Amino acid sequence: ASTVAQKRWNLSDFDIGKPLGRGKFGHVYLAREKRSNHIVALKVLFKSQLQQSQVEHQLRREVEIQSHLRNPNILRLYGYFYDQKRVYLILEYAARGELYKELQKCKYFSERRAATYVASLARALIYCHGKHVIHRDIKPENLLIGAQGELKIADFGWSVHTFNRRRTMCGTLDYLPPEMVESVEHDASVDIWSLGILCYEFLYGVPPFEAMEHSDTYRRIVQVDLKFPPKPIVSPSAKDLISQMLVKESSQRLPLHKLLEHPWIVQNADPSG
Ligand SMILES: Cn1ncc2ncnc(NCCc3cnc(NC(=O)Nc4cccc(C(F)(F)F)c4)s3)c21
Numbered sequence: 001a002s003t004v005a006q007k008r009w010n011l012s013d014f015d016i017g018k019p020l021g022r023g024k025f026g027h028v029y030l031a032r033e034k035r036s037n038h039i040v041a042l043k044v045l046f047k048s049q050l051q052q053s054q055v056e057h058q059l060r061r062e063v064e065i066q067s068h069l070r071n072p073n074i075l076r077l078y079g080y081f082y083d084q085k086r087v088y089l090i091l092e093y094a095a096r097g098e099l100y101k102e103l104q105k106c107k108y109f110s111e112r113r114a115a116t117y118v119a120s121l122a123r124a125l126i127y128c129h130g131k132h133v134i135h136r137d138i139k140p141e142n143l144l145i146g147a148q149g150e151l152k153i154a155d156f157g158w159s160v161h162t163f164n165r166r167r168t169m170c171g172t173l174d175y176l177p178p179e180m181v182e183s184v185e186h187d188a189s190v191d192i193w194s195l196g197i198l199c200y201e202f203l204y205g206v207p208p209f210e211a212m213e214h215s216d217t218y219r220r221i222v223q224v225d226l227k228f229p230p231k232p233i234v235s236p237s238a239k240d241l242i243s244q245m246l247v248k249e250s251s252q253r254l255p256l257h258k259l260l261e262h263p264w265i266v267q268n269a270d271p272s273g
Pocket residue numbers: 020021023025028041043045050055056057058059060062075089091092093094095096097098144154155156157158
């Protein structure tokens with residue numbers, strides 16, 4: 001039988017449902033594939049905008065990379081199709097939506113919830129790095145929540161196979177490690193830095209180097225100006241983990257498999273993830 005990936009899809013294969021969100025390049029809709037009744041998310045991208053931003057090659061790379069990734073904490077990209085004006089991404093549907101909205105609602109997460117998310121992201125990144133893929137854009141906006149509350153990394157639009165490493169700047173600087181902000185060579189340890197930023201933001205509700213001006217954020221990142229506010233109360237063990245991840249020298253950052261053995265993760269993360 002032909003797998004999902006080989007079928008040539010088109011819009012008439014789907015019933016389109018409610019909008020799920022809108023990104024810079026287009027909107028996402030709930031959709032049902034008519035023959036199988038399979039619920040998916042359909043991201044609609046305008047070719048004109050992709051051409052304007054010269055990102056078509058990134059989209060092709062994303063589709064290529066995603067077609068080889070299978071992990072419970074990585075949102076599946078089942079396939080794509082296009083018509084005259086648009087490109088459509090057929091995506092796994094994450095029933096509990098966007099993590100950043102959940103973080104805004106709760107202000108910050110409990111240590112158990114934060115550690116559970118960080119551990120599942122670490123496992124997903126170990127899987128990606130094992131396939132020589134670095135995501136490079138780990139931030140709350142790219143994280144979704146599945147039906148059982150599990151975290152799913154989405155949007156590999158900035159991911160690369162680790163032999164080519166160039167990247168142009170775009171989007172928030174907050175999650176970028178020093179070597180990317182300074183635009184020098186970088187490797188999989190960039191995702192360890194971003195995971196450290198995320199862990200801080202899960203616990204405090206804001207990323208550690210946030211500042212009013214880009215120039216101030218830039219300076220705080222390259223100086224690793226890491227401060228832990230007195231509120232909310234966060235365990236010393238959590239601060240120890242974050243301090244081992246937000247290290248300027250990329251080779252000195254805590255490796256992801258060591259993160260899974262860190263006491264804060266062992267004592268707080270729910271093993272099911
Ligand atoms: C909101 N929401 N709620 C539930 C839910 N369930 C599933 N998905 C959702 N949202 C979509 C999440 C995405 C996954 N993969 C993406 N990929 C992408 O957007 N790629 C992409 C776009 C434009 C340009 C480029 C390029 F060219 F620069 F590379 C790359 S977006 C959901």
